[in-house]
Amino acid sequence: MIQNNLEKYTIQLPKKLNFVLKKIDSNSNGIVFITNLENKLIGSLSDGDIRRGMMKNQVTKYVNINSKYINKKPFFLNYNSDVKKILSYLESKKNKKKYKCIPLVDNKKVIQDISTIESLRKYPIINLKIDNSEINNVIDAMKSGWISSAGSFVSQFEENFSKYLGGGYSITTTSGTTALELALKSLQIGLGDEVILPNLSFAASINSIINVGAKPVVVDVNPKTWTIDCNRILEKISSKTKAIMPVHIYGQPCEMDKIKKIAKSKNIYIVEDAAEALGATYKNAKIGLHGDCSCFSFYANKTITTGEGGMVVFKKKKYFKLANQIKNHGMSRKKFYFHETVGSNYRMTNIQAAIGISQLKKIKSLILSRRRIFQYYNKRLRKFNYINLLPENNWSTNSYWLYTILIKNLGTKKREKLIKNLLKKGIETRPAFYPFNSMNIYKKYCSGSYKFSEKIANNSISLPSTSISHYDQDLIIDILIKEINKLI
Numbered sequence: 032m033i034q035n036n037l038e039k040y041t042i043q044l045p046k047k048l049n050f051v052l053k054k055i056d057s058n059s060n061g062i063v064f065i066t067n068l069e070n071k072l073i074g075s076l077s078d079g080d081i082r083r084g085m086m087k088n089q090v091t092k093y094v095n096i097n098s099k100y101i102n103k104k105p106f107f108l109n110y111n112s113d114v115k116k117i118l119s120y121l122e123s124k125k126n127k128k129k130y131k132c133i134p135l136v137d138n139k140k141v142i143q144d145i146s147t148i149e150s151l152r153k154y155p156i157i158n159l160k161i162d163n164s165e166i167n168n169v170i171d172a173m174k175s176g177w178i179s180s181a182g183s184f185v186s187q188f189e190e191n192f193s194k195y196l197g198g199g200y201s202i203t204t205t206s207g208t209t210a211l212e213l214a215l216k217s218l219q220i221g222l223g224d225e226v227i228l229p230n231l232s233f234a235a236s237i238n239s240i241i242n243v244g245a246k247p248v249v250v251d252v253n254p255k256t257w258t259i260d261c262n263r264i265l266e267k268i269s270s271k272t273k274a275i276m277p278v279h280i281y282g283q284p285c286e287m288d289k290i291k292k293i294a295k296s297k298n299i300y301i302v303e304d305a306a307e308a309l310g311a312t313y314k315n316a317k318i319g320l321h322g323d324c325s326c327f328s329f330y331a332n333k334t335i336t337t338g339e340g341g342m343v344v345f346k347k348k349k350y351f352k353l354a355n356q357i358k359n360h361g362m363s364r365k366k367f368y369f370h371e372t373v374g375s376n377y378r379m380t381n382i383q384a385a386i387g388i389s390q391l392k393k394i395k396s397l398i399l400s401r402r403r404i405f406q407y408y409n410k411r412l413r414k415f416n417y418i419n420l421l422p423e424n425n426w427s428t429n430s431y432w433l434y435t436i437l438i439k440n441l442g443t444k445k446r447e448k449l450i451k452n453l454l455k456k457g458i459e460t461r462p463a464f465y466p467f468n469s470m471n472i473y474k475k476y477c478s479g480s481y482k483f484s485e486k487i488a489n490n491s492i493s494l495p496s497t498s499i500s501h502y503d504q505d506l507i508i509d510i511l512i513k514e515i516n517k518l519i
């Protein structure tokens with residue numbers, strides 16, 4: 032969620048009249064909304080209400096919930112209302128009454144946002160949807176008493192995940208980052224080993240390699256795919272190379288056939304960083320089973336979430352067995368408190384897995400709704416010659432995680448300005464990941480040219496990618512184009 036202006040518009044009673052008047056004055060719309068302790072909307076008070084109350088001698092030094100001049104039935108709309116509907120009340124074209132400002136509430140009547148003509152509603156980059164199915168599963172997990180990692184939801188989630196991918200041995204972890212670390216440790220990659228990865232990714236990819244004691248070797252990306260440049264991999268392979276870590280960045284599948292060919296010829300592993308790519312496909316097969324193992328993230332902004340959480344999926348049972356032991360401090364499965372390997376605690380809780388099971392059931396519709404949003408952005412933004420869309424090809428489909436565009440020659444300074452200006456209009460965006468070679472801590476792992484990853488990283492932004500209608504998207508696009516044109 033993005034921070035909104037609720038502070039200026041909401042109040043809990045009782046309060047001194049002077050305080051209420053100051054608040055009404057601070058938002059320049061002449062109204063405050065009254066909430067209870069759970070932030071539910073229970074009334075409104077405008078400067079007009081106070082004036083009328085004064086004329087009837089109802090106003091005293093304190094305003095409390097029983098004050099007669101309070102409006103106990105304020106107008107509100109649901110937070111998920113289409114902006115067209117919101118506008119029809121703010122502009123009063125269709126509806127009888129015109130409102131200057133409308134609270135947008137959730138199903139429990141808790142205020143989520145305030146809509147005014149200047150700022151219709153906020154568009155968070157990702158709008159998480161949790162409903163009763165997740166909540167009921169969590170209640171079941173709590174009631175079962177199994178709230179740590181022992182409990183049937185964990186193994187059920189792992190089984191369901193493998194079924195969804197179409198095979199493999201799945202293991203839950205505490206995050207996508209620990210999934211990567213566990214994968215590397217289970218393949219016995221560590222001190223003295225090298226792992227090749229692309230310059231364009233979230234820090235978790237490179238950090239996981241460093242955290243297991245191995246050395247990351249960073250290569251540029253291919254501008255046609257935004258993913259690791261397969262021609263550059265061969266140049267960087269040495270006798271110490273143990274694995275390639277292809278990252279399916281922004282849900283874009285890597286060229287797996289080429290990577291597989293290299294890995295086979297050099298006898299090295301493939302550890303897929305698929306944190307952003309759940310549901311993406313490569314040559315009609317889901318991402319997740321093309322390498323020796325793949326790692327997913329269930330952070331709140333991902334395709335499905337467990338709050339925090341991750342999954343490693345192995346192709347071979349022997350690594351799966353070792354990983355299961357490492358994630359539980361290396362403890363023997365036969366002898367309690369007897370440790371056979373040096374492990375750690377990477378265990379997901381039963382409560383998280385309960386959420387995951389419910390989320391996984393909805394994955395098809397979650398991806399479809401994101402795809403609808405991606406395709407509409409593409410349709411409208413394709414015609415601007417200063418915008419490059421995420422690459423498309425006929426051998427893969429994206430996971431539709433985060434809608435990202437490259438604005439030609441924008442540069443990081445103008446991009447920062449663009450992000451700020453869009454946020455002022457209620458549109459939350461994100462810069463692309465900074466390339467590893469631009470950060471001091473990673474420079475020692477980088478050599479050679481990184482011109483393509485730098486170009487993508489320095490000129491790209493991600494737009495709101497979930498739970499928006501085409502009408503909302505039109506509004507976002509119109510503002511985006513206007514703001515870009517002010518800068519380029």
Ligand SMILES: Cc1ncc(COP(=O)(O)O)c(C=O)c1O
Pocket residue numbers: 206207208209232233235236278280304306307327328329330339340341
């Ligand atoms: C490419 C990539 N790898 C790894 C991760 C790490 O996942 P987590 O945040 O669950 O640790 C992320 C998370 O955003 C990611 O984008």
